[in-house]
Amino acid sequence: xxxxxxxxxxxxxxxxxxxxxxxxxxxxxxxxxxxxxxxxxxxxxxxxxxxxxxxxxxxxxxxxxxxxxxxxxxxxxxxxxxxxxxxxxxxxxxxxxxxxxxxxxxxxxxxxxxxxxxxxxxxxxxxxxxxxxxxxxxxxxxxxxxxxxxxxxxxxxxxxxxxxxxxxxxxxxxxxxxxxxxxxxxxxxxxxxxxxxxxxxxxxxxxxxxxxxxxxxxxxxxxxxxxxxxxxxxxxxxxxxxxxxxxxxxxxxxxxxxxxxxxxxxxxxxxxxxxxxxxxxxxxxxxxxxxxxxxxxxxxxxxxxxxxxxxxxxx
Amino acid sequence: xxxxxxxxxxxxxxxxxxxxxxxxxxxxxxxxxxxxxxxxxxxxxxxxxxxxxxxxxxxxxxxxxxxxxxxxxxxxxxxxxxxxxxxxxxxxxxxxxxxxxxxxxxxxxxxxxxxxxxxxxxxxxxxxxxxxxxxxxxxxxxxxxxxxxxxxxxxxxxxxxxxxxxxxxxxxxxxxxxxxxxxxxxxxxxxxxxxxxxxxxxxxxxxxxxxxxxxxxxxxxxxxxxxxxxxxxxxxxxxxxxxxxxxxxxxxxxxxxxxxxxxxxxxxxxxxxxxxxxxxxxxxxxxxxxxxxxxxxxxxxxxxxxxxxxxxxxx
Numbered sequence: 225x226x227x228x229x230x231x232x233x234x235x236x237x238x239x240x241x242x243x244x245x246x247x248x249x250x251x252x253x254x255x256x257x258x259x260x261x262x263x264x265x266x267x268x269x270x271x272x273x274x275x276x277x278x279x280x281x282x283x284x285x286x287x288x289x290x291x292x293x294x295x296x297x298x299x300x301x302x303x304x305x306x307x308x309x310x311x312x313x314x315x316x317x318x319x320x321x322x323x324x325x326x327x328x329x330x331x332x333x334x335x336x337x338x339x340x341x342x343x344x345x346x347x348x349x350x351x352x353x354x355x356x357x358x359x360x361x362x363x364x365x366x367x368x369x370x371x372x373x374x375x376x377x378x379x380x381x382x383x384x385x386x387x388x389x390x391x392x393x394x395x396x397x398x399x400x401x402x403x404x405x406x407x408x409x410x411x412x413x414x415x416x417x418x419x420x421x422x423x424x425x426x427x428x429x430x431x432x433x434x435x436x437x438x439x440x441x442x443x444x445x446x447x448x449x450x451x452x453x454x455x456x457x458x459x460x461x462x463x464x465x466x467x468x469x470x471x472x473x474x475x476x477x478x479x480x481x482x483x484x485x486x487x488x489x490x491x492x493x494x495x496x497x498x499x500x501x502x503x504x505x506x507x508x509x510x511x512x513x514x515x516x517x518x519x520x521x522x523x524x525x526x527x528x529x530x531x532x533x534x535x536x537x538x539x
Numbered sequence: 540x541x542x543x544x545x546x547x548x549x550x551x552x553x554x555x556x557x558x559x560x561x562x563x564x565x566x567x568x569x570x571x572x573x574x575x576x577x578x579x580x581x582x583x584x585x586x587x588x589x590x591x592x593x594x595x596x597x598x599x600x601x602x603x604x605x606x607x608x609x610x611x612x613x614x615x616x617x618x619x620x621x622x623x624x625x626x627x628x629x630x631x632x633x634x635x636x637x638x639x640x641x642x643x644x645x646x647x648x649x650x651x652x653x654x655x656x657x658x659x660x661x662x663x664x665x666x667x668x669x670x671x672x673x674x675x676x677x678x679x680x681x682x683x684x685x686x687x688x689x690x691x692x693x694x695x696x697x698x699x700x701x702x703x704x705x706x707x708x709x710x711x712x713x714x715x716x717x718x719x720x721x722x723x724x725x726x727x728x729x730x731x732x733x734x735x736x737x738x739x740x741x742x743x744x745x746x747x748x749x750x751x752x753x754x755x756x757x758x759x760x761x762x763x764x765x766x767x768x769x770x771x772x773x774x775x776x777x778x779x780x781x782x783x784x785x786x787x788x789x790x791x792x793x794x795x796x797x798x799x800x801x802x803x804x805x806x807x808x809x810x811x812x813x814x815x816x817x818x819x820x821x822x823x824x825x826x827x828x829x830x831x832x833x834x835x836x837x838x839x840x841x842x843x844x845x846x847x848x849x850x851x852x853x854x
Contacts, residue, residue, distance in 0.1 A: 300809075349756060353823070369756060408752050411742045416760040419738055422797045424819040426789065427726045437723050439825050441664060441684060445731040448763050454823035457816035464804045464812060474741065475801045479794055482737045486790045489779045494615075497779060501772035504739040508668070508769035510754050 228389050229254045229291040235283050235305055236296035237261040237270050238456075239351060240322045242360025244294065245275055247393040250362045260286035261357070262297075269357045284312040292389070295321035295333070300462035303332030310336040318342045318382045324409065324459070326373040326402040328466035334375070342382035347371045347405065348395060349413075353454040366394035373405045410470040414463055415478065418471070420452035421460070543704050544569045544606040550598050550620050551611035552576040552585050553771075554666060555637045557675025559609065560590055562708035565677045575601035576672070577612075584672045599627040607704070610636035610648070615777035618647030625651040633657045633697045639724065639774070641688040641717040643781035649690070657697035662686045662720065663710060664728075668769040681709035688720045725785040729778055730793065733786070735767035736775070 232254040234241040238261075245257055259276035260283045261267050270279045280286035287293045287309045295302055302323060313319065319341055323329040326345050337343050350368040352359065370390045372383070387397045400408070427438050427446060442450060464471050488496040547569040549556040553576075560572055574591035575598045576582050585594045595601035602608045602624045612620055617638060628634065634656055638644040641660050652658050665683040667674065685705045689698070702712045715723070742753050742761060757765060779786050803811040 408756060412753055412756040412761040415741075416738055416764050418800060419734060419797070420760075421816055421819050422793060422800060423731055423734055424822055425815060426730075426793050426796050428818065428822055438727055439822070441723060441727040445735075445767055446727040448767065449731050450819070450823040452760055452763065453816070453819040455816075455820075457813050457820060460816050461809050461812040465807055465809055468804060468807075471804055472801065475797065475804075478737060478741050479797060479801075481741050482734070482790065482794060485733060485737060486787065486794075489783060489786055489790075492780055492783075494776050494780055497776040498772050500740060501736055501768070501770075501775050503743065504736050504765070504768040505770075505772060507739055507743055507754070508765040 226388075226392065227252060227255055228385050228392070231256040231258060231290045232292045232294065233258040233260070233287045233290035234276070234294050234296055235260050235286060235309070236298075236301075237266050237275065237357045238296060239355050239359040239364075240348065241294065241296035242275060242357050243350075243362065243364035244296075244322075244360075244393065246360055246362035247365055248389065251392040253389055253392050254292070258286045258288075258290060266357050273358070275357055283308050287312050287314075287317075289314055291317050292386070293317060293319045295319070295323070298456075298458045298462045299323045299325055299329055299466045300458075302329050303336070306333040306336035310338060313338060313341050315340050316342075318344060318386060320344050320346050320386055322346060322348055324413070324463045325467040326405045330375045330402055342379045343375075344378045344383060344386050345373045345375070345402070346386065346390065347373060347409070348390070350395075351455075353451055355456045363394070365390070368395055370395035370397050371400045371405060372397060373400050373402050375402055406467050407470055410467060410474050414467060414471060415474045417452055417455060417460060418464065418475070419478065420449040423449045424453040541707065542567060542570055543700050543707070546571040546573060546605045547607045547609065548573040548575070548602045548605035549591070549609050549611055550575050550601060550624070551613075551616075552581050552590065552672045553611060554670050554674040554679075555663065556609065556611035557590060557672050558665075558677065558679035559611075559637075559675075559708065561675055561677035562680055563704065566707040568704055568707050569607070573601045573603075573605060581672050588673065590672055598623050602627050602629075602632075604629055606632050607701070608632060608634045610634070610638070613771075613773050613777045614638045614640055614644055614781045615773075617644050618651070621648040621651035625653060628653060628656050630655050631657075633659060633701060635659050635661050635701055637661060637663055639728070639778045640782040641720045645690045645717055657694045658690075659693045659698060659701050660688045660690070660717070661701065661705065662688060662724070663705070665710075666770075668766055670771045678709070680705070683710055685710035685712050686715045686720060687712060688715050688717050690717055721782050722785055725782060725789055729782060729786060730789045732767055732770060732775060733779065733790070734793065735764040738764045739768040 232248065234245065237259050248254055257276045258278045258280060259270055260280045261270065267279050270276055283305055291314065293309065293313065295305055297305055302321060319337060321329055324347060326347065329345055334343055348365055348368065348370040350364050372387060390397050438446065485497065485500065547563065549560065552574050563569055572591045573593045573595060574585055575595045576585065582594050585591055598620055606629065608624065608628065610617055610620055617636060634652060636644055639662060641662065644660055649658055663680055663683065663685040665679050687702060705712050753761065800812065800815065
């Protein structure tokens with residue numbers, strides 16, 4: 225037990241917030257957990273499950289006396305929530321978030337926070353394709369990265385506490401600047417998600433293959449796309465709308481590359497294809513060497529081992 | 540023990556052939572296993588491991604007296620192998636294959652087979668991202684589909700034996716006609732693989748994000764693409780070159796869809812994105828209901844449970 229904050233308030237009680245609550249309680253990182261969710265149903269579930277010590281009826285009420293406030297709402301709702309809680313924040317408290325894009329969140333939240341409140345954005349690279357207050361579990365952040373993405377130099381003490389908070393929840397904490405964060409995540413997460421969504425959409429449209437066939441034979445590769453494409457629609461809509469330039473750029477690059485391979489296939493240029501596929505295979509090897517995945521073939525899904533699930537907050 | 544064939548010959552000794560050998564031996568489906576691989580190194584490994592009862596120095600030698608000959612070479616090499624073994628096949632034997640495209644294989648192999656030999660193409664929808672004679676294991680086909688894809692009505696007795704052979708190896712056997720097979724697999728496997736290859740290639744090209752960053756944060760979604768994109772380059776080159784029309788069509792559809800989403804993002808059309816992502820999420824649910832995946836979040840990779848790995852023969 226090493227209490228870091230007396231009271232922590234979570235705004236939004238989905239997969240990430242509920243996982244943070246389970247993880248931080250297990251490590252005894254806060255004395256009291258307050259929570260708020262916009263949906264009355266979610267609040268009722270949180271009360272039934274004793275997810276929080278105190279479930280508030282408004283965000284303003286939830287943040288009262290909180291030493292740490294974590295915004296766990298979709299990126300597009302951050303600004304509105306910040307405006308609502310701003311006047312009610314405890315002087316000197318820390319406000320953080322778990323949003324998947326950072327520049328847009330900083331611009332949306334900062335203006336609403338009073339002097340003396342420390343805003344230190346963060347982004348845990350962890351998640352599953354499930355959502356809601358009952359989808360969380362204490363192990364979600366173990367051996368996963370949590371990026372702390374401040375706009376300029378954060379208050380050293382406030383930063384140290386937040387870093388400690390995430391470290392005790394099992395995460396590897398790293399610092400990154402907002403612009404670079406948004407680009408790195410676009411490449412490693414946002415673009416793959418958009419492309420998976422598109423692939424699933426195309427198959428769904430393709431009429432000469434029945435849906436049942438697509439589903440039945442999905443294990444042949446397509447299934448992994450559907451898992452990625454099962455992520456929370458609201459969250460992803462907001463990610464793409466709030467990281468527009470990077471999305472536009474990488475989509476342009478992607479379409480360009482795809483047309484290059486398409487041309488090679490049409491022309492029967494086997495050498496280009498072989499070289500291309502050989503290069504991508506080498507990247508896979510480096511990922512295994514970097515310890516971000518195992519060389520074990522991907523058989524089935526084992527529940528509860530070190531979280532490597534993409535989607536949701538993996539964004 | 541229920542011996543179906545006296546002697547089975549495997550041409551090509553990679554992941555699928557070695558898995559078939561382990562699975563069929565475990566079930567005692569043949570008395571003798573003959574094998575041939577073009578690479579001397581592979582033949583040496585097969586001998587060291589006693590993968591086969593007899594490792595031949597030529598394909599012609601391997602098929603002598605075989606009651607079943609299984610072509611386990613890349614699709615682009617099938618025709619050449621068929622030409623080589625044709626004159627040496629035992630009258631009345633069955634020739635099958637495990638190729639990922641069927642129309643091209645049928646056209647490449649059929650002309651080289653003598654009267655009285657039964658050619659019954661097949662395609663096991665099972666595989667991992669690994670290759671070679673030591674990558675196989677007896678469980679690979681358990682609870683996976685193996686499609687038997689004859690060109691017209693096959694000889695009833697020869698068909699029944701091959702169906703039984705695959706069933707005893709643990710597969711669910713289904714019949715499909717070649718054209719439909721090539722379309723279904725394009726949607727469920729070939730296109731997802733090509734798109735994963737492209738995504739990995741794009742990230743590799745993107746210079747402002749270091750390779751090490753891409754690799755380090757790959758668990759955020761990108762990693763699953765790299766696993767798909769780690770499949771055997773030769774095999775995939777041949778798949779795309781031999782299923783060209785279907786590839787061209789679905790790539791066109793895919794680029795069209797992607798540009799539609801791109802436009803929606805540029806215009807800030809959140810409703811279109813939300814609706815699109817909601818629809819794809821529903822497809823995911825139907826796949827879980829169809830028993831082709833579990834609802835368990837995708838954490839890590841457990842080795843040895845029911846094979847659901849995409850890539851290689853999953854094509």
